[in-house]
Amino acid sequence: MDKLIYLNHLAKVFSNNFHLEINKSLMNKRIDIYGVWNMKFGRNFISRNKIIDEYECNEHCLVVSEDRVDEKFLDDFINYLKKCTLSLVNPHKNHKTTYITGILVTKNINDEDIMRKIKRFNYTKNYRMSFYGWSILRLIAVDLNNGKIYHNKISIDIVDSLSFDKINII
Template sequence: MNANDYLDLLEIKFQKYFDVSRNMYILDNKIDMFAICNVVNSRTFITQNDIVDSYENNEYCFVKVFDCIDSMDIIYFCDFLKEALMKFVKPKANHMNSFITGVIVCDGLKEEVIDLVKKFKYSKAYKFYLYGWSEIRLILIDMKSKRVISNKPGKKVIKVYQFTS
């Protein structure tokens, strides 16, 4: 399986819940796949117009393919994800959480890269959590060894990115 086949498989998995776009330029970076999921949950009283409360959950997924990856590429991509968080997340009163998921697809990797991915951590609270919070998930996919590595928040969604037999 090559990177394009993997992206096609990922697009099929995403299409049910996400709006998916391929080959986009976001913040002056070429992103091979961009997916957005916005969910608004509401509780109502008697009719649907009598809304008691509501909250929204968002996920923005950025997938980028690298031929050869080193630690500088990881640092650059993490900086891009932090910048994307500032651009896409719009906290307001009914915002609960937003996840920025960065997925790196590559052929072969070094141990130092794995350590950087596992140690990466970034989250942000808005107005003492009254306007919700955001977190960045980082997933690294090695096409050569078929390994999927993630940071701690990424472990919650790592099954989505596993290779199917």
């Protein structure tokens, strides 16, 4: 599958819920598609002005395309996502959770170690013993030639929207 067709598909899927920026530079790295989603929830009592509690959930999605992904590139990308928890997340008393989703779009992944590393990846950062919420990293790699998607366990709920079956090629 062509990389541009798949990136256009991702942009179309994400545009329903995310504010998108294409070809953005974020922390000295080129991001093909950057999406941000933010939602505030709250409960009130008797009237709308009497707020009992409120909390905020965020998601940042970073799509990077690379022709060849080796173990060093994957390690650099994972470290970059971990640094994003420091720069993109604003923990405060109403912050509950922030998901940072890193999607690697590549032509081919043949290395079993890379597939295993993606599958076993797990990272959560707590802020002030979780009183100010937490961040969770999702890691997904899309293999365009083989038509496969590799992901960590926390990413299982969004992998369906990334599948190749949903792409309309005109």
